[in-house]
Each structure stands twice: as structure tokens, then as C-alpha cells.
Amino acid sequence: MKHFATSFIALFLIISFSEAQIRYYGLTGHDITRLAISCPDTYPEPFILAGDDTTGIYYHSLEDSQPRWETFAGLDYRSVSALYIQQQGIGPAENYAVFAGLKSDTLIIDSVQHADSSLVLKVTPILSYWARADSGLRNDEVGYVTDFTGFGYSGHEPPMPLLGCADNPYIYRYQADVWQKAWTGDDNISMQTLTKSDRYLWAGGVFSSAVPTLVILISQDYGQTWELVHNGFAPVHQCNDLAVVESVTDTAFSNAVLYAAISGGVIKSSDGGASWQYTKLKNEKLNVNALAVNPLNNQHILAGGGDDENLFILYESFNGGKSWEQVPLPPRIPIPPIPQTGPITSMAGAVKNDRFVAFMGTKGGGVLRYAYPVMSIDPDGNPEIAGDFKLYQNHPNPFNPTTTIEFTLNRPGKATIEIYDITGKAIETLVDAHKTAGRHHITFDGSHLSSGVYLYRLTTEQGRSKMRKMILMK
Numbered sequence: 001m002k003h004f005a006t007s008f009i010a011l012f013l014i015i016s017f018s019e020a021q022i023r024y025y026g027l028t029g030h031d032i033t034r035l036a037i038s039c040p041d042t043y044p045e046p047f048i049l050a051g052d053d054t055t056g057i058y059y060h061s062l063e064d065s066q067p068r069w070e071t072f073a074g075l076d077y078r079s080v081s082a083l084y085i086q087q088q089g090i091g092p093a094e095n096y097a098v099f100a101g102l103k104s105d106t107l108i109i110d111s112v113q114h115a116d117s118s119l120v121l122k123v124t125p126i127l128s129y130w131a132r133a134d135s136g137l138r139n140d141e142v143g144y145v146t147d148f149t150g151f152g153y154s155g156h157e158p159p160m161p162l163l164g165c166a167d168n169p170y171i172y173r174y175q176a177d178v179w180q181k182a183w184t185g186d187d188n189i190s191m192q193t194l195t196k197s198d199r200y201l202w203a204g205g206v207f208s209s210a211v212p213t214l215v216i217l218i219s220q221d222y223g224q225t226w227e228l229v230h231n232g233f234a235p236v237h238q239c240n241d242l243a244v245v246e247s248v249t250d251t252a253f254s255n256a257v258l259y260a261a262i263s264g265g266v267i268k269s270s271d272g273g274a275s276w277q278y279t280k281l282k283n284e285k286l287n288v289n290a291l292a293v294n295p296l297n298n299q300h301i302l303a304g305g306g307d308d309e310n311l312f313i314l315y316e317s318f319n320g321g322k323s324w325e326q327v328p329l330p331p332r333i334p335i336p337p338i339p340q341t342g343p344i345t346s347m348a349g350a351v352k353n354d355r356f357v358a359f360m361g362t363k364g365g366g367v368l369r370y371a372y373p374v375m376s377i378d379p380d381g382n383p384e385i386a387g388d389f390k391l392y393q394n395h396p397n398p399f400n401p402t403t404t405i406e407f408t409l410n411r412p413g414k415a416t417i418e419i420y421d422i423t424g425k426a427i428e429t430l431v432d433a434h435k436t437a438g439r440h441h442i443t444f445d446g447s448h449l450s451s452g453v454y455l456y457r458l459t460t461e462q463g464r465s466k467m468r469k470m471i472l473m474k
Helices: 006-012
Strands: 022-024 030-035 046-050 059-060 079-087 095-102 107-109 112-114 120-123 147-148 162-165 170-174 177-184 189-198 201-207 211-219 227-229 239-244 257-271 278-291 303-307 312-317 344-351 355-362 369-371 375-377 383-387 389-391 402-409 413-421 426-435 437-446 452-460 465-472
Touching: 030 079, 030 344, 030 355, 046 079, 046 355, 079 147, 079 162, 079 465, 095 426, 162 189, 162 201, 170 189, 201 239, 211 257, 257 303, 278 312, 303 344, 312 344, 344 413, 389 452, 389 465, 402 413, 402 452, 413 437, 426 437
Parallel strands: 239 278, 278 344
Antiparallel strands: 022 369, 030 046, 046 059, 079 095, 095 120, 107 112, 147 162, 162 170, 170 177, 189 201, 201 211, 211 227, 239 257, 257 278, 278 303, 303 312, 344 355, 355 369, 375 383, 389 402, 402 437, 413 426, 413 452, 452 465
């Protein structure tokens, strides 16, 4: 017969707890302008970079569960406007390049401003120092780069391009160490943000007029040429971010689903950017600055920015924008709190341990981390994914001699329910079978047992478990 150790019984008496869905994650007090996440296969470890408005770039290993940050590559005292990590190679032979867009003339040392006209710098692990990478960009034309995107490549492939925009009428393409204009628009157009799928590129901006309108471009050849696919949704004063559903690979771009973060809410296109409409997140007092799509569920969208008081605000949707819920900001510790957290300025998402994790850069609040599903600690002291399954309290309870045990699975798979006495001795296996996703119930008959406290435990195919107690009273 199976027994649980005394320590297990003690753990069972501890109230289980869950982590916060969103938590402060370091660099408190910093004005974070941009975030960038490396490829999951980055060697020796994946990482995230945070660009600051005045103090350069900070590094955090995604293998580290604690919010530890360190300065990155010595780029101090610079205002970072854009960040991009380009993968170059695979495995131990892999290399990567970090591109940093900078606001010119913002080199400040000992409270003294020094002239520096560099607009883009580049660093690699081999190079180990920052080198200028702005050949072809004119300072009188580019105030600063507002966004980058691009494509990674393995060592035996030809180098892939980097794309940039700079709140002006151009899309820039960087290849062979030179930036060139890949698209030129009307003087009233300002291109502000970029995104990509595996095959296509999109650029978002605004056409300035009495009623400013949204401008959307697409490239189907890695940024060599661009096509205007939309100019008309209004009013749009700022196109702050674009996000595309990652499942778009081999299909025509017209099947792509895109979201745009604008001043006033989030809009959506279901035809590759040709037409747009508001999601249910529409409020003229909102300024949505950043978006993140859950790679594990493309109906799960995060939208972050600032409210009418220019303070932090985050919404999430689990149905592609048909409805939204606000995600509350966690309380600050210690109390009294430090100054309130400003708006979200940038977001970067990844999958870690089969969960969606999104990092949020803020003005004044540093970096925050969002995780879904959240983790909890079961009575065994083991982590489990909250929301992956549920085990309900039996009813009736106390009972004599029968009671109903109910549970819910969010995915199909084998489920086991075992009954134990209070010493941890296995009494009976009630369920041991493959179950469909959904809610299930089973009747337990305790007529052959004496009065007392018993435990019932649900274990899923993934090895996660939860336990509750029930009382048989004859």
C-alpha cells in the first residue's frame, strides 16, 4: 500500500498559495523605453534587454527566476529609442547582434551634455564593443529610430535584413552595413512601428491632416518593396504598436489577423491590414502603447499603456478583442509606496515552461512581469499551473455514506483520483482513465469505512495534482 511521509501530511495542512499574475520585476524608478527578447535557442541562454531613457541598456537572463538586471555592454548615459536582437547562427556556434536606436546628442556625463550624432549602434558577443551602424541615415532627416524588426538567419545562410522606421515618411532597410530607403511616402506621413510574421512585414503610421488617418504598409519580399494596403481609418493620432497572429506562415497575407495600439484603444484587422475596426477596447481617455499576443493562444491579447492620468494600465482579452478585462497593478512593498507607476511603454512576450510570460517596460516603475497561467503550490508543496485543472470540494460534506467529487480538465488526458486516510494510506483508486476536456463528476461510497477525515487527490497526465479533504460522519 502507498503511504505519504509525515512531512507530506504537514504540508497538506498549509494553505496553498498562488503567485501574482503581475509583479514588479526590477529597475524600479527607471523610465524604460524599449524591451527586446532574444530567440529561445540563444546560446548560452535566452535573455531580455531593457532600454532606459537616460542610462543605457540592462540585461536579464530568462533562465533566472529572480528580477536581477545588469548593465549591458557598457552603453551608459544614452537614451535608447529602439532595440532589436537579431539571431545569427544556431546552437553553440550561434551569434547574435544587438541593434540600439539612440536619440542623438543625449550623451550626458556628470550632468554635462556631450554632442554625439550616432543614431544606431551595434554590438555582438564577438565584437564586444558598440560600433556605429547608422551609415545611410541622415541626422537632419532622422531624429531617432522609433522601431526595428527583422529576420534571423543561420550561419550558412546569407545575412537577412533589418528594417527601421523613424517617425518620418520612410521605411529603412539595413543590409551589408548600410541603411537604404525601401519606401518613401507623402511628406504628411509618419511611419512609427513595425511587425512581422515568418514571411511578411507590416509597418504602421499616420497620415497627418485635419482628421489624421491610419497608414498600413506590407512587404512580401523581406522589406525590399512595400505596398500601401490601408489609409483611411480615423481618427488615429498615433500608431504606437502592431502585433500579428503568429500562425500566419504559408497562407496569403490577406488572411493575417493584426492588432494596432492607438491613442484611444485597440483596433483589429482580419484581412492582412486592408480594413480595420475597433475591438471592445475603445476609450478616448486611453493611450495604448504596446501589445503582446500569447503564442500558445492567439486569442489571448495584452494591451498596455496609460490612463487619463498617464498612469499604468493593462488590459487582457481571451477572445481576440471581443471583450477585455483590466489586470490590476500589484501593491508596492514597502509601504508607503514609492511614486506611482507611469504608463506601459513597451512589451515583449515569450513562452517559458509552457506558460505565456510578458515583460512590460514602464515610465518610472521599471519592468513588470505578467504570467499566464499563474503558478500555485499544491498541498504536496509542488508547483502546479493554476487554471490547468480544477478539483472541487466534494458535496455533501460531511457525508454519509456517499458524496460527489467533481473536477475540470482544460485539456484531454489521463486523470487519476485516489482516496487516502489521514495517515496517508491509500484506500481506493476512484478514477484511472482518459478523460475529455471539461467537467466531470464521480460518486464515492464510504459505507465500508469508519467515520473520520479522508483525503482525495486528482493527478493529471502532466503529473500535476491537487488534494482536498472530506469528512465521513456516520
